[in-house]
Amino acid sequence: MPNSVLNPPNIYLVGLMGAGKTTVARALSRRIGYRCVDSDHEIEARTGVSIPTIFEIEGEAGFRRREALVIAELTREHGLVVATGGGAVLLPENRERLRTGGFVVYLRVPPRVLHERTRQDRNRPLLRVADPLARLETLFAERDPLYREVADLIVDGGRGNAQSITQLLAREAAVRCKL
Numbered sequence: 001m002p003n004s005v006l007n008p009p010n011i012y013l014v015g016l017m018g019a020g021k022t023t024v025a026r027a028l029s030r031r032i033g034y035r036c037v038d039s040d041h042e043i044e045a046r047t048g049v050s051i052p053t054i055f056e057i058e059g060e061a062g063f064r065r066r067e068a069l070v071i072a073e074l075t076r077e078h079g080l081v082v083a084t085g086g087g088a089v090l091l092p093e094n095r096e097r098l099r100t101g102g103f104v105v106y107l108r109v110p111p112r113v114l115h116e117r118t119r120q121d122r123n124r125p126l127l128r129v130a131d132p133l134a135r136l137e138t139l140f141a142e143r144d145p146l147y148r149e150v151a152d153l154i155v156d157g158g159r160g161n162a163q164s165i166t167q168l169l170a171r172e173a174a175v176r177c178k179l
């Protein structure tokens, strides 16, 4: 992990849809004085359209290409808290970049809780299916090993509110990133 006052390592949050990456990244960045970047918001800002629209027009593969470009750029920067999208770990090149570039936190949350948190939200195309809980269970089985592969720290993101998780991560970051 590159580690100096001038080059503070990035902090990456990974985990499934609804794990709290976007919410916690924003709160954590404020707390520790890092800039917050959400890779989905970055993609939306660059394209000028929503994530569901990108999936409609370019398919998941098109979205993944855009996501990989954003991750490649962000992993060259420093002093960021990055909320990744839930599928960022699918490409080996992304995993390699995340693993070697900073402090990676896996917010691990059971599918049942993820389902509760995401059921009202229409902004996640992969969950616009007849049985979103079953989809989350499948995604959990497929991706849990990939999140574990890149993680420096695994946090139980299903207990406690976003504030208590942010507090925990601020303490961890102080030690690991020598803040």
Ligand SMILES: Nc1ncnc2c1ncn2[C@@H]1O[C@H](COP(=O)(O)OP(=O)(O)O)[C@@H](O)[C@H]1O
Binding pocket: 015, 016, 017, 018, 019, 020, 021, 022, 023, 024, 083, 117, 118, 157, 159, 160, 161, 162, 163, 165
């Ligand atoms: N620790 C938490 N406890 C309860 N609800 C949470 C927690 N973290 C996030 N949420 C809520 O869950 C939903 C999804 O959170 P979000 O940050 O968008 O997740 P992600 O970016 O990982 O998909 C939001 O409504 C958010 O307010």
Ligand SMILES: O=C(O)C1=C[C@@H](OP(=O)(O)O)[C@@H](O)[C@H](O)C1
Binding pocket: 015, 016, 017, 018, 021, 022, 040, 051, 084, 085, 086, 087, 088, 123, 124, 125, 126
């Ligand atoms: O898990 C995924 O494949 C996805 C997660 C989403 O981000 P969040 O994890 O922030 O919901 C977003 O990148 C896109 O809808 C695909």
Ligand SMILES: [Mg+2]
Binding pocket: 021, 022, 023, 038, 040, 083, 084, 085
């Ligand atoms: Mg998010």
